[in-house]
Amino acid sequence: MAAEYAIGVLEPADRLRFEALMAQDPQARAALVQWQNRLSGLDDAYVPVAPPAVVKKRLDERLFAATSTPASDAAGGWNALALWRAFGSLATVAAVVLAIFAGHLSGEMKRGGDALTAARQEADQARNDLAAYRTDLETYENELAQRADRLAGLEAELASMRDQLGTANGDLAGLRQVLASREAELADARAELTAALERAGPVLVVSLQSRDSDYRFLAVHEQGSGEVRLTRVAGDLAADRDFELWLVEPQKEAVSLGVIPAGKTAVALSPDHVRVLEGGGLLAVSIEQKGGSPTGVAQGPVVAVGVPETL
Amino acid sequence: MLANTGLKSRAAFDQLYLATAPKLFGVLIRILKDPIRAEDALQDVFVKIWQKAGSYRAGEQPAMGWLITVARHHAIDVIRADRRVHDDLDDHHGLAAGGPDPEQAAIAAGERGRLQHCLEELDPQKAEAVVAAYVEGYSYQELAERFGIPLNTMRTWLRRSLASLRKCLDDG
Numbered sequence: 414m415a416a417e418y419a420i421g422v423l424e425p426a427d428r429l430r431f432e433a434l435m436a437q438d439p440q441a442r443a444a445l446v447q448w449q450n451r452l453s454g455l456d457d458a459y460v461p462v463a464p465p466a467v468v469k470k471r472l473d474e475r476l477f478a479a480t481s482t483p484a485s486d487a488a489g490g491w492n493a494l495a496l497w498r499a500f501g502s503l504a505t506v507a508a509v510v511l512a513i514f515a516g517h518l519s520g521e522m523k524r525g526g527d528a529l530t531a532a533r534q535e536a537d538q539a540r541n542d543l544a545a546y547r548t549d550l551e552t553y554e555n556e557l558a559q560r561a562d563r564l565a566g567l568e569a570e571l572a573s574m575r576d577q578l579g580t581a582n583g584d585l586a587g588l589r590q591v592l593a594s595r596e597a598e599l600a601d602a603r604a605e606l607t608a609a610l611e612r613a614g615p616v617l618v619v620s621l622q623s624r625d626s627d628y629r630f631l632a633v634h635e636q637g638s639g640e641v642r643l644t645r646v647a648g649d650l651a652a653d654r655d656f657e658l659w660l661v662e663p664q665k666e667a668v669s670l671g672v673i674p675a676g677k678t679a680v681a682l683s684p685d686h687v688r689v690l691e692g693g694g695l696l697a698v699s700i701e702q703k704g705g706s707p708t709g710v711a712q713g714p715v716v717a718v719g720v721p722e723t724l
Numbered sequence: 725m726l727a728n729t730g731l732k733s734r735a736a737f738d739q740l741y742l743a744t745a746p747k748l749f750g751v752l753i754r755i756l757k758d759p760i761r762a763e764d765a766l767q768d769v770f771v772k773i774w775q776k777a778g779s780y781r782a783g784e785q786p787a788m789g790w791l792i793t794v795a796r797h798h799a800i801d802v803i804r805a806d807r808r809v810h811d812d813l814d815d816h817h818g819l820a821a822g823g824p825d826p827e828q829a830a831i832a833a834g835e836r837g838r839l840q841h842c843l844e845e846l847d848p849q850k851a852e853a854v855v856a857a858y859v860e861g862y863s864y865q866e867l868a869e870r871f872g873i874p875l876n877t878m879r880t881w882l883r884r885s886l887a888s889l890r891k892c893l894d895d896g
Contacts, residue, residue, distance in 0.1 A: 416886040419793075420858045421800045422867070446784050451893050453789040454839035458859045459754055461746035464766055468749075469741060472767045476774055477734055496740070496773075496780045496787055 415441060419448035595647070601677055602631050602644040609633050619696045621719035628716040632696050639687060641670075641696075642679045648716065650675065650700065657705045657713075660686055661695040672705040673698070695720055741770060744788065748795040755799035755861035765802055769795045800861045842892035850885040857882065 417423050418431045435442045609616045614636050621630035628648030634641040643658060650656060658670040658680060668689075670680050682690065690696075699706075700713040748769055752762035772794055780790050843851040853871060856862050862870065868878040
């Protein structure tokens, strides 16, 4: 009867009888299942046909009305896991993928956490380094400031030295000019002497000087001429003073030959003066007030004296 | 808990429907010979599956076999309740003519070698009667009419054929 039930040929009354039997007798049920398995090969004869979508829609409305828990849920539901599993491959795959993904995620999170810890340690190290660098930097900056101060001092000193050097250079230039001027005058005197020597007549030369002063003059007189040419060789004169030339006859008072300008000058001589000079009279130079001694007698110091010599 | 279970079951149920509805719809069309009736029957079958799912035991039977059984029995219930007499019997007389019919070709293709082998051990007409009873859901009355033999003879044929089949399958 199990075979007939399985194959489906029983009349309704017989079907009900067999079902009643199965409810009481597990062996009847087992026999049926055996037959169902034996004949299941014939199931291949059924060609699948896609049902219209509306079937599923209506089915959902019947089973899963939104407002109420399906009355049948207790019978199906959780207890039907075995059946759901048999066709739940997609769900299973999704669950496995989810599990794997969760595993990956947790691994990623752990790695992320490790990386974060490492990064924090690095950051701490970097902060310490930075503090040390700051301290070094402050030290360097202080040193630098001190050096800058010293440098400023040295620069000021240098500027001062440059000023002094400028002043010294100026002085030196002045001295050089004076020296050049003196050298020119000396050259003139030599030329004068040479010219006199070349002339026919004998020449009287007077070298005026003094142990007490630096003043030196050279006087030249050609015998028979009415003049004496005087050249200052050394010694400066204050601006408010003049040199005055004097002719000194032995045993007599000195006679002024006049104020003599700086540098070379020719002084005219009277016949008496010529006679005195050629007779061995001295020449002297004194420093007087501007314009010479007002009294006709030397008032200032005599700075150079000389005796004529015949060349 | 119940609501949660319901949700889980529903997702699983949707998947089950997606995977099995075409095959079961094929079963219903084949037995009911009427697509419109088969649509209604498919709804009823899945309601039954939903209600009876808890009674399915994975160790006993492949799930697909169990589902097809539910569908076949429902379809047979429908046509029996209908007391419907096939008006297309003539279309199926060709079954008696020899040569590989669609069912047997399908069985071969399905690599159900043992069942195929044991069916071949039977008298061809008797094998055809077994296959027609199973696949088409014919009653003894219908089978007797189709094969042109008395009802009781048909009963005897089929019972003996099933016994032979069982012996062949279990010994093999």
